[in-house]
Amino acid sequence: MTTEIEQALERVGPVDAGAAQERFLRRAIEEGLVDVAYAPVDSPVGELVAAVTPRGLVRLAYEDGRGDAVLSELAARVSPRVIEAPARLDGVRRQLDEYFEGRRTTFELGIDWTLARGFTRRVLQSTASVPFGELATYREVASGAGNEAAVRAAGNALGANPMPIVVPCHRVVRTGGGLGGYTGGVERKEYLLSLEGALPG
Amino acid sequence: MSLPPFQTVLEEYREDVLRFLIANVGRNEADDVFQETFLAARRAYPRLRSADNLRGWLLKIAHNKAIDAHRARKRAPVPAEHVDPGATDARPDPPDDALWNAVRTLPERQRTAVILRFTFDLAYRDMGQVMESSEEAARRNVFEGLRKLREVYA
Numbered sequence: 001m002t003t004e005i006e007q008a009l010e011r012v013g014p015v016d017a018g019a020a021q022e023r024f025l026r027r028a029i030e031e032g033l034v035d036v037a038y039a040p041v042d043s044p045v046g047e048l049v050a051a052v053t054p055r056g057l058v059r060l061a062y063e064d065g066r067g068d069a070v071l072s073e074l075a076a077r078v079s080p081r082v083i084e085a086p087a088r089l090d091g092v093r094r095q096l097d098e099y100f101e102g103r104r105t106t107f108e109l110g111i112d113w114t115l116a117r118g119f120t121r122r123v124l125q126s127t128a129s130v131p132f133g134e135l136a137t138y139r140e141v142a143s144g145a146g147n148e149a150a151v152r153a154a155g156n157a158l159g160a161n162p163m164p165i166v167v168p169c170h171r172v173v174r175t176g177g178g179l180g181g182y183t184g185g186v187e188r189k190e191y192l193l194s195l196e197g198a199l200p201g
Numbered sequence: 202m203s204l205p206p207f208q209t210v211l212e213e214y215r216e217d218v219l220r221f222l223i224a225n226v227g228r229n230e231a232d233d234v235f236q237e238t239f240l241a242a243r244r245a246y247p248r249l250r251s252a253d254n255l256r257g258w259l260l261k262i263a264h265n266k267a268i269d270a271h272r273a274r275k276r277a278p279v280p281a282e283h284v285d286p287g288a289t290d291a292r293p294d295p296p297d298d299a300l301w302n303a304v305r306t307l308p309e310r311q312r313t314a315v316i317l318r319f320t321f322d323l324a325y326r327d328m329g330q331v332m333e334s335s336e337e338a339a340r341r342n343v344f345e346g347l348r349k350l351r352e353v354y355a
Contacts, residue, residue, distance in 0.1 A: 009300070016219075024239045080246055084208050
């Protein structure tokens with residue numbers, strides 16, 4: 001008898017947790033309970049992962065199989081309350097689409113600089129003011145960040161850009177005219193610069 | 202120590218939590234209590250000291266929210282004419298209706314103990330963690346719960 005009861009207790013029937021999760025996410029988002037909302041975004045340079053906080057865009061990453069690492073970093077450095085919420089990324093997605101279709105030259109997005117600190121942040125903020133279709137040198141953005149001699153450090157800062165494309169580190173090139181490196185690989189840098197009609201040479 | 206993104210926790214344990222709640226409060230209420238459980242979990246999550254036993258932590262919250270649901274229902278029984286007959290048709294109850302109904306009439310600690318032991322196959326020591334009781338108390342609750350189920354289900 002006991003065994004029969006014990007066996008019956010193993011059978012709960014169908015469990016549709018996916019639907020329950022969707023309802024939870026909707027409610028969490030409605031109630032503003034999300035610290036970091038993320039979603040995948042398609043683009044001509046590959047899948048991106050975009051994340052926003054209430055302050056604005058906090059991360060835009062080339063997915064390249066690193067999506068989990070991107071989320072772990074957000075959990076560790078911004079807030080562990082990281083939730084997938086595509087609707088919260090609608091504005092970001094729309095502006096990126098417009099940019100890639102050639103209909104947008106500046107992004108109008110709030111930026112949350114949490115992931116960039118100190119000199120890195122200053123370099124990126126200096127980079128953010130390089131206009132669409134124009135180029136700057138590493139020395140120029142280092143100078144804009146208050147230390148013209150720190151060219152190599154400026155390169156490292158751009159390599160650590162948490163928001164490529166939106167903070168246009170692809171517009172920063174070598175003084176001699178060489179493209180320099182790029183966080184997502186130099187082919188993407190070429191693609192973005194040719195999209196902007198700014199490919200040197 | 203860093204915690205995984207909440208989304209990962211949600212996806213990894215949503216099924217365990219929902220299964221626990223279907224067993225504990227029944228299919229009609231499980232969804233609402235699931236929402237309450239994860240909203241509370243989300244609130245408390247950044248203060249969690251260790252990611253070692255996230256499943257136990259979530260089941261503990263689910264256990265407490267299930268208790269709230271049972272108490273709320275006792276305070277405000279739903280009049281029969283307000284019960285949506287479609288709800289049960291759309292989501293059939295598990296095959297052993299009588300047994301599960303009996304489980305839901307058990308005292309709250311016995312109810313959770315029986316579910317954790319047999320539906321989840323948890324060791325008594327791990328059950329104690331979820332229910333914040335000793336291993337011995339967990340063992341007693343399972344024993345008492347089973348004894349009552351045998352009476353009802355015989």
